[in-house]
Amino acid sequence: MNTLNSMETVIIDVWDETPDIKSFLVNDVIGVLPNPGQFYELRIFGRGEIPISYGNYYDGKLLFSIKNVGYVTSYFHRLRSGDKVGIRGPYGNGWEIHDGRTVLIGGGIGLPPLSSYIERMIKMNRKDIHLLYGARTPGDIVYKEKLKKWKDLFRVDVTVDRGDETWDGNVGVVTTIFNRIEWKDARFYIIGPEVMMKFAVKELLKMGIDEGKIYLSMERKMKCGYGICGHCNIGRFYVCRDGPVFRYDLIKDIPESFH
Numbered sequence: 001m002n003t004l005n006s007m008e009t010v011i012i013d014v015w016d017e018t019p020d021i022k023s024f025l026v027n028d029v030i031g032v033l034p035n036p037g038q039f040y041e042l043r044i045f046g047r048g049e050i051p052i053s054y055g056n057y058y059d060g061k062l063l064f065s066i067k068n069v070g071y072v073t074s075y076f077h078r079l080r081s082g083d084k085v086g087i088r089g090p091y092g093n094g095w096e097i098h099d100g101r102t103v104l105i106g107g108g109i110g111l112p113p114l115s116s117y118i119e120r121m122i123k124m125n126r127k128d129i130h131l132l133y134g135a136r137t138p139g140d141i142v143y144k145e146k147l148k149k150w151k152d153l154f155r156v157d158v159t160v161d162r163g164d165e166t167w168d169g170n171v172g173v174v175t176t177i178f179n180r181i182e183w184k185d186a187r188f189y190i191i192g193p194e195v196m197m198k199f200a201v202k203e204l205l206k207m208g209i210d211e212g213k214i215y216l217s218m219e220r221k222m223k224c225g226y227g228i229c230g231h232c233n234i235g236r237f238y239v240c241r242d243g244p245v246f247r248y249d250l251i252k253d254i255p256e257s258f259h
């Protein structure tokens with residue numbers, strides 16, 4: 001959908017994931033099956049527009065999970081079921097569905113875009129995935145119900161930076177559970193805060209993982225979402241059009257890829 005005009009859709013349901021992340025279920029009025037890891041531009045009329053990855057697509061409905069970090073996202077957090085928002089997309093390349101094993105590494109609000117990949121794999125009856133997910137605290141873990149369900153289907157390891165009395169799992173940043181990775185021949189799909197992705201890549205390279213097997217989903221400020229305004233570039237690439245998913249060896253030498 002290469003236009004700056006949004007279509008109007010209705011929020012069917014909204015709920016809290018964590019103290020600062022809400023999930024929104026909306027009707028898909030566009031009617032294009034998105035690739036896992038693609039994103040949409042969501043608009044609150046009169047307030048602004050933001051790029052948001054979808055977390056799941058089923059029965060003509062799209063799931064989005066939005067962290068309250070600033071101006072537009074704070075308005076999203078005030079919305080209720082029945083409210084209308086604008087939507088255009090899907091944009092970007094997303095995670096390629098590939099035939100072999102995939103290790104998925106996510107931090108914080110990075111889980112929703114991995115969820116779209118996982119849910120597609122489940123539909124295909126694929127179990128050759130290993131998810132490693134890190135959140136700041138147990139209360140910051142998103143998609144708790146999905147994580148429970150996924151644990152019965154494939155390997156899932158979750159860690160938190162700071163534990164509490166409810167937590168009996170690993171405490172430490174996500175790289176502290178990399179010793180649980182058994183598939184060195186896998187593809188590695190990583191998404192999360194830039195600093196987390198930087199350390200994750202460093203650790204994987206130390207473990208002997210090939211650079212060409214590491215894929216990162218990058219975040220930049222966006223305007224158009226489909227390669228016309230030039231707001232989102234990393235070197236010669238536009239994150240909206242050529243990404244957000246990039247193979248590590250293609251961007252590693254571009255100075256602004258990691259700030």
Ligand SMILES: Cc1cc2nc3c(=O)[nH]c(=O)nc-3n(C[C@H](O)[C@H](O)[C@H](O)COP(=O)(O)OP(=O)(O)OC[C@H]3O[C@@H](n4cnc5c(N)ncnc54)[C@H](O)[C@@H]3O)c2cc1C
Pocket residue numbers: 039048049050051052053054065066067068069070071072073074109112113218219220221222244
């Ligand atoms: C492809 C893509 C997919 C995304 N998917 C999700 C998602 O699924 N869920 C989610 O919660 N967020 C997602 N984001 C991030 C989200 O778009 C931003 O948090 C949002 O645009 C912030 O808008 P705001 O007006 O609330 O913040 P502002 O008031 O504009 O800014 C608040 C702070 O966030 C920083 N910021 C704003 N936008 C970005 C950005 N794009 N990249 C890095 N820093 C930024 C600003 O510099 C500032 O420090 C995604 C971003 C991209 C590029």
Ligand code: FES
Pocket residue numbers: 221222223224225226227228229230231232233238239240241
């Ligand atoms: S947001 Fe306009 S070129 Fe990427």
